Amino acid sequence: MRPSNPAPEPAGVREFEAAARERLDPVHYDYFAGGAGDEITLRANESAFGRLALLPRVLRGVEKPELGITLPGGSASMPVLVAPTAFHCLADPEGERATARAAATTETIMIVSLASTVAVEDVAAAAPGARLWFQLFVQPDMAFTETLVRRAEAAGCGALVVTVDAPVFGTRGRDERNGFHDLPGGLRCENMRDGDRIRPIVFSPAISWDHIARLTEITSLPIVLKGVLHPSDARTALDHGVSALIVSNHGGRQLDTVPATVDVLPEIAAAVGGAAPVLLDGGVRRGTDVLKALALGASAVAVGRPVVWGLGADGERGAVRVLELLRAEVEEALALCGVASVHDLEPGMVRRLRRPW
Ligand SMILES: Cc1cc2nc3c(=O)[nH]c(=O)nc-3n(C[C@H](O)[C@H](O)[C@H](O)COP(=O)(O)O)c2cc1C
Numbered sequence: 001m002r003p004s005n006p007a008p009e010p011a012g013v014r015e016f017e018a019a020a021r022e023r024l025d026p027v028h029y030d031y032f033a034g035g036a037g038d039e040i041t042l043r044a045n046e047s048a049f050g051r052l053a054l055l056p057r058v059l060r061g062v063e064k065p066e067l068g069i070t071l072p073g074g075s076a077s078m079p080v081l082v083a084p085t086a087f088h089c090l091a092d093p094e095g096e097r098a099t100a101r102a103a104a105t106t107e108t109i110m111i112v113s114l115a116s117t118v119a120v121e122d123v124a125a126a127a128p129g130a131r132l133w134f135q136l137f138v139q140p141d142m143a144f145t146e147t148l149v150r151r152a153e154a155a156g157c158g159a160l161v162v163t164v165d166a167p168v169f170g171t172r173g174r175d176e177r178n179g180f181h182d183l184p185g186g187l188r189c190e191n192m193r194d195g196d197r198i199r200p201i202v203f204s205p206a207i208s209w210d211h212i213a214r215l216t217e218i219t220s221l222p223i224v225l226k227g228v229l230h231p232s233d234a235r236t237a238l239d240h241g242v243s244a245l246i247v248s249n250h251g252g253r254q255l256d257t258v259p260a261t262v263d264v265l266p267e268i269a270a271a272v273g274g275a276a277p278v279l280l281d282g283g284v285r286r287g288t289d290v291l292k293a294l295a296l297g298a299s300a301v302a303v304g305r306p307v308v309w310g311l312g313a314d315g316e317r318g319a320v321r322v323l324e325l326l327r328a329e330v331e332e333a334l335a336l337c338g339v340a341s342v343h344d345l346e347p348g349m350v351r352r353l354r355r356p357w
């Protein structure tokens, strides 16, 4: 019974996954849900949060907690961003337009994927007021990469998120079994349009720190490096003028058997030492997961699949409901932890369980 609380929300992100699964083509569901190899990292991202316990404080006289954050690329009403995910038109006909409107409604940042099925200009036009960042896989043709950067700038994006965990494309067993290799029925990666043709997205193992240095020269947008797991790389990133990092293993879709992101977060946060914001994605499904990541050094988290599940379950409305559900969960968990602001969480509020529940 929750006598004085407002009407109950859907019980969790996992319910949206079940609802989306019922509506999506099973091959597309598998594409969104799946991971690389034996899906060990995919599972680890979620289960690692389950091995952490929160240690609340009491009697701190906290009123409504403050959720807002400010990052190099702009501000958000809560520390939960929309991670870049490809192919939203497979989840809803409005695709990334719907996601961007949901991000605008909830006043959070959406990171638009290079592999968006709607061109970044059209995403921006469909969602006035949306706070967009643009995700890039650096294309070896640097002239084309520069074109992409200019388009992102012109569309009003507040940061460039450069994904560095995809020197090659990870092999996902589900897609192999399903024979899912191409977008169906007229859908395209519209950001790759180059005159009359659509270029293929190139994953290049030849991309190096020099390319990051080059990017910082050609744009004044903050550069956010996504896919850092090694503390030495975190330091190198700072030396290259990167404005923020996202601790990410691509949702377990690239190299399998890398650690859960929340398990490496403390090391990365220590290596960065407050010199730049550190974000995390991977396995965030509850408000309590958000608190754990923030306590262990993240300035914000991003959610990938949860937004896709909202979109697949109920389009723009579903994406809004997922984001609002996470906001409500964060708010409640902060109140229950006696914490007044997302900035006040600290490592002492998280215990690593020797013997998980
Ligand atoms: C279906 C799908 C597509 C993705 N596409 C991209 C992409 O285009 N670019 C990128 O940098 N990351 C991509 N990612 C990784 C996400 O940005 C993010 O790292 C991951 O989804 C976080 O894990 P979560 O899904 O458990 O929240 C994708 C992930 C999924 C599930």
Ligand SMILES: O=C(O)C(=O)c1ccccc1
Residues within 6 Å of the ligand: 086, 115, 201, 250, 253
């Ligand atoms: O599926 C992915 O994880 C992903 O990152 C991607 C990137 C480019 C095209 C399609 C998917």
